[in-house]
Amino acid sequence: MVRVMVSGACGKMGRSVLNAVQQDPQLELVGAVDLHAGSDIGDLIGIPKTGITVQADLVEAIVSAKPDVLVDFTKPSVVFSNACIALKHRVSPVIGTTGLSDEHKAEIKNLAEENNTAAFIAPNFAIGAILMMKMAKEAAKYMPHVEIIELHHDNKLDAPSGTALGTADMIREVRKSMQQGNPDEFEKVAGARGANVDGIHIHSVRLPGYVAHQEVIFGGLGQTLTIRHDSINRDSFMPGVVMACKKVKGLQGLVIGLENLLD
Numbered sequence: 001m002v003r004v005m006v007s008g009a010c011g012k013m014g015r016s017v018l019n020a021v022q023q024d025p026q027l028e029l030v031g032a033v034d035l036h037a038g039s040d041i042g043d044l045i046g047i048p049k050t051g052i053t054v055q056a057d058l059v060e061a062i063v064s065a066k067p068d069v070l071v072d073f074t075k076p077s078v079v080f081s082n083a084c085i086a087l088k089h090r091v092s093p094v095i096g097t098t099g100l101s102d103e104h105k106a107e108i109k110n111l112a113e114e115n116n117t118a119a120f121i122a123p124n125f126a127i128g129a130i131l132m133m134k135m136a137k138e139a140a141k142y143m144p145h146v147e148i149i150e151l152h153h154d155n156k157l158d159a160p161s162g163t164a165l166g167t168a169d170m171i172r173e174v175r176k177s178m179q180q181g182n183p184d185e186f187e188k189v190a191g192a193r194g195a196n197v198d199g200i201h202i203h204s205v206r207l208p209g210y211v212a213h214q215e216v217i218f219g220g221l222g223q224t225l226t227i228r229h230d231s232i233n234r235d236s237f238m239p240g241v242v243m244a245c246k247k248v249k250g251l252q253g254l255v256i257g258l259e260n261l262l263d
């Protein structure tokens with residue numbers, strides 16, 4: 001059994017993770033942390049009381065529950081500190097929270113190695129999103145003109161999404177930095193062309209009604225190709241989170257991307 005603690009337990013993803021962990025026979029839910037402390041986990045996810053109460057202090061929660069894995073779905077300003085606390089206690093972080101900088105990732109990698117405790121980060125835990133990213137990388141070899149539109153619910157804090165940045169990184173592995181659009185183009189309103197990652201423009205839409213969606217649009221001579229993924233609810237992420245909880249202890253150092261856990 002893998003002992004799992006969830007940070008950000010009262011949030012949208014946290015509650016889904018509590019549910020998924022509860023239902024998996026190889027995982028044991030041993031604790032939960034959130035700013036909104038005090039509730040029994042059962043009350044949060046509509047099952048009978050579990051006797052596990054959401055705690056406010058991560059260190060206290062780790063020391064008392066002794067998890068193997070800390071699943072983090074909190075917020076960009078919190079996740080780095082949570083990951084460091086986990087690793088210093090030899091608990092493997094499974095990180096879904098987006099917004100970590102490259103410097104933070106490097107520090108997490110160092111801490112994972114120093115403490116001989118693996119860490120895992122996935123910008124997106126949905127298998128369909130991973131396939132979209134892989135297909136986009138393949139398509140970019142042949143159709144290098146590409147733009148990304150990511151569409152999310154309007155509570156999202158970070159932009160562009162981790163998935164969009166991850167997609168751009170994968171495309172950059174096969175496509176050199178290049179100018180797209182008219183070299184003389186200018187923005188009449190700042191930001192009209194979106195973020196620019198090595199010439200790949202990323203456009204972020206935030207609206208109520210959306211969950212998490214992305215289109216990668218390629219343009220070529222007389223044709224376009226659109227690869228689109230839609231998470232229509234948060235269940236889409238759960239098989240990936242459960243898989244990461246089971247596999248993280250067998251990893252070395254820091255591993256980034258669900259594609260690296262797939263057989």
Ligand SMILES: NC(=O)C1=CN([C@@H]2O[C@H](COP(=O)(O)OP(=O)(O)OC[C@H]3O[C@@H](n4cnc5c(N)ncnc54)[C@H](OP(=O)(O)O)[C@@H]3O)[C@@H](O)[C@H]2O)C=CC1
Pocket residue numbers: 007008009010011012013014033034035036073074075076078095096097098099122123124125126156237
């Ligand atoms: N990798 C992936 O596949 C996915 C990643 N995400 C990412 O996961 C993150 C969470 O998303 P979502 O669940 O929608 O967000 P929510 O805002 O619904 O949930 C976050 C929860 O964390 C709580 N929180 C804030 N600070 C702390 C803290 N210091 N310690 C513990 N808990 C804290 C929040 O409390 P309060 O509301 O008071 O701030 C809230 O209850 C985001 O970064 C999002 O981008 C989301 C979906 C999939």
Ligand SMILES: O=C(O)C1=N[C@H](C(=O)O)C[C@H](O)C1
Pocket residue numbers: 098123124125152156160161162163164211212213
């Ligand atoms: O905030 C979200 O909801 C999501 N965040 C992740 C991201 O930034 O890519 C993953 C997914 O898109 C949902």
